[in-house]
Amino acid sequence: MSTLEDRAAARAARRSDVLRASTVRALGRDSSVCFRAGLPYRGSARMRMLAPHLHATTDEDAACRRGAADALALHLRATDVAVHQRYRPVGAVGCLVYDQLEQFRVESSPPRSLPGMTANLAHRTGHWLEKAAANGLTHTESGLLLLAVAAMSWSHLTGRAVPIGIEETIEPMRAVLAPEFGPRAGRFARLRGAQDRFAPMAAEFSLAVADLLGSASGPPRRARSAGQRALADLLHGSGPDAAGNPSVTVPGVSAGEGGYRIFTTAHDRQRxxxxxxxxxxxxxxxxxxxxxxxxxxxxxxxxxxxLAASLTGPSIDGWEHGLEQGRIDGRRLSTLVASPGEHRIFQDEAIAPRxxxxxxxxxxxxxxxxxxxxxxxxxxxxxxxxxxxxxxxxxxxxxxxAAWNGGRALRDWHRAGRPAEPGRLNDxxxxxxxxxxxxxxxxxxxxxxxxxxxxxxxxxxxxxxxxxxxxxxxxxxxxxxxxxxxxxxxxxxxxxxxxxxxxxxxxxxxxxxxxxxxxxxxxxxxxxxxxxxxxxxxxxxxxxxxxxxxxxxxxxxxxxxxx
Incomplete structure (x- = not known):
């Protein structure tokens, strides 16, 4: 693209970020949320969403990005983090299924006054299901089963139809999932308004799905095929180390929090x-x-x-004399006596930009x-x-x-025995x-x-x-x-x-x-x-x-x- 096209694309992306952040802040009742380069942040901390379909990339269409923002807003609005964490299972598969169920639960009851949100949510999840299948997730038995779980759960909780192509793809897995999912399907829908009763049942089902796959841990160690890579991507970030706040897991870095460190300031200068x-x-x-x-x-x-129009303001700067209206200037009354037709006997405050x-x-x-x-x-x-x-x-x-590649600070680090994670290492x-x-x-x-x-x-x-x-x-x-x-x-x-x-x-x-x-x-x-x-x-x-x-x-x- 040309430079002008690049700038136009950047500005369009920025406007999208601003609009989506406004939506999430208003509906999610969290004033600290913003979007940076398409990614959600709470303050300076990157947010991690509960379900993979919330990760809308900048190359996806506007409806997908709006749907992901609406889903995030509903999560902030309707998910009690303490309740969610109390029942969250251990293991990547269990965490993934449990988190998806909770996200589909909050998406099942969008405000009736916002029909556009309902359409955005349906478009986003349907697009994610199709994209996951196209990227090879269904090439492995485990990936196909997880896609079937997601599609069936979403359909039963929200009442929306699974895309025809996905429905045909997951049909062989329905029989496998029927003993675990069938008895719970109706209860999932009935309890979607009560998270404290929904969560334990969702956790039990999530562990049952993990048992079906024969592992409750993480993704396969080696992802050689497209299907294995898709499965690894799906499970990435859903393991036990993500068991903190499900919305914010990447802390901001500051010297005060111990995240940002400086090995030495001895050679720092201001000139x-x-x-x-x-x-x-x-x-x-x-x-x-x-x-x-x-x-x-x-x-x-x-x-x-x-610059004056935006960075200065009016300020009183003494008095302006010899005016034809305003406050009477006592020093000019003698002029009025000598010349009755003289009208410039008034004064007023002089306003100057400051x-x-x-x-x-x-x-x-x-x-x-x-x-x-x-x-x-x-x-x-x-x-x-x-x-x-x-x-x-x-x-x-x-x-x-003051130097390339470390300078004296790096030499001090070598002399100190090269401790791990030294922090900033330059002058x-x-x-x-x-x-x-x-x-x-x-x-x-x-x-x-x-x-x-x-x-x-x-x-x-x-x-x-x-x-x-x-x-x-x-x-x-x-x-x-x-x-x-x-x-x-x-x-x-x-x-x-x-x-x-x-x-x-x-x-x-x-x-x-x-x-x-x-x-x-x-x-x-x-x-x-x-x-x-x-x-x-x-x-x-x-x-x-x-x-x-x-x-x-x-x-x-x-x-x-x-x-």
Missing amino acids: TAAELVRPAQLKEFRARLDELVAQARLHHGRTRRA AAASVTVLLDCSGSMKQHVPLTAVVVDALTRALDALEVPTEVLGFTT RLHLVFKDADTSWRGARHGLAGLFKADLFREGLGGEALRWAATRARTLDARRTILVVVTDGAPADSATARLNRPDFLEADLVHAAHEAEAAGTEVRALSLGVDLGRFFPRCLVLPAEERAGQALVDEVVATLGRRR
């Missing part, structure tokens, strides 16, 4: 970017930036007016961002110039590392391109420091976001806006190699959530990629495009939106 560049080179960089700004043909007044927000721009200075410096520098320079003219407190910060370097006390004119050369190529190494996004958010909160503004400019997930090779795969990414998600919870509005300008899984408010910018007024206008509009 002013201009100090790291020779003065003569800094002048060259500024000349290059001025040339790019001129080529962009920016309308600085237009940018300033657009900054109602602060803006902090956090620049990703990892290696891949070097190619985006011309575009980034022009946009940041234009924003900073306009914000400074409006007296909006503004900082431009950056984050990178953090935070950069200040412009602080709040420095005007745009005073920081012009510092902003041009972005062109120093050897500043760009690796990126520790979560720590940088916390640092920037902490600084932003000291700027004492009614609104605090933090704009992250990046082109990908956080990356540090030494840290990634010696910790779990999502170590840095999970910390960035949690840091963004922390900042939002503290009142900071976090926005992201992502270059060429959709980073909605980290930043719910994310604008995808065309990575290959030159900066121009249309692009700056788009960024300004993003800053102005509160949601």
Whole structure:
């Protein structure tokens, strides 16, 4: 696809996430739920749904995604987690069947006032059954039996017909399941409104299905065929280790919770970017930036007016005299005596726009961002110039590392005996391109420091976001806006190699959530990629495009939106 098509697709996906999250929050009565890149989160914690048909991928149709969101909302609304956990059996097969039964139970009674939800739920489960069969689940006897259990349970609980193709496929399994399922089918339907009575019967049936398969443990050790892979995928995540809260099993990561660790901070530094560049080179960089700004043909007044509309508010600024209406100005009464026809004897409070927000721009200075410096520098320079003219407190910060692949922190780890799961293993370097006390004119050369190529190494996004958010909160503004400019997930090779795969990414998600919870509005300008899984408010910018007024206008509009 072209860049424009990519951006259109990203925006459509974002809108879908926002709409589905609104549905789940309203119907599920849980204000903390949001969707990031199509995946549900409660706050900063990834949610794990009870049944596999709730996992609607972004390549499935809109009705499937809506149906999965409706089903999740009904689970949050109608499932008592404590009751569900009390009877939940041990073993992947038992857990899968038990969880599916509970999910089908809550889907069997959607609000009558929402007929569209009923249609969405039916479409989603029917599509999942057909997709599971097409992916090879029915190629193994165990997979066919589990698909038959799911289809029969769903049909009996919700009263909906099994898709014709699936009904023909599972027909041989009906006789096998009849002794276990037949006597319970009617009771399942009758007890669907009473979870405390439904759950023990569902647990008993789930264990009976596991016994039919000859195992109550997990998926087969080796999944060689398509059928075995489909069966393994179905059972993945349904084992005994998922026996915590069935909705949230992946905790958020933070230093306070012990999830995010830092091996050593001894070599961490914070530097002013201009100090790291020779003065003569800094002048060259500024000349290059001025040339790019001129080529962009920016309308600085237009940018300033657009920002003023959203980031400033009216404020009393003394008195305005010599008016023809308002309050009588006692100092001008003598003028009235001398000139009875004089009407400009009134005064009123002077209203002037005042900054109602602060803006902090956090620049990703990892290696891949070097190619985006011309575009980034022009946009940041234009924003900073306009914000400074409006007296909006503004900082431009950056984050990178002092070394590639670990640096001195990694050497310290080797000397300490290379303990397992060491946490962050690099020398953090935070950069200040412009602080709040420095005007745009005073920081012009510092902003041009972005062109120093050897500043760009690796990126520790979560720590940088916390640092920037902490600084932003000291700027004492009614609104605090933090704009992250990046082109990908956080990356540090030494840290990634010696910790779990999502170590840095999970910390960035949690840091963004922390900042939002503290009142900071976090926005992201992502270059060429959709980073909605980290930043719910994310604008995808065309990575290959030159900066121009249309692009700056788009960024300004993003800053102005509160949601």
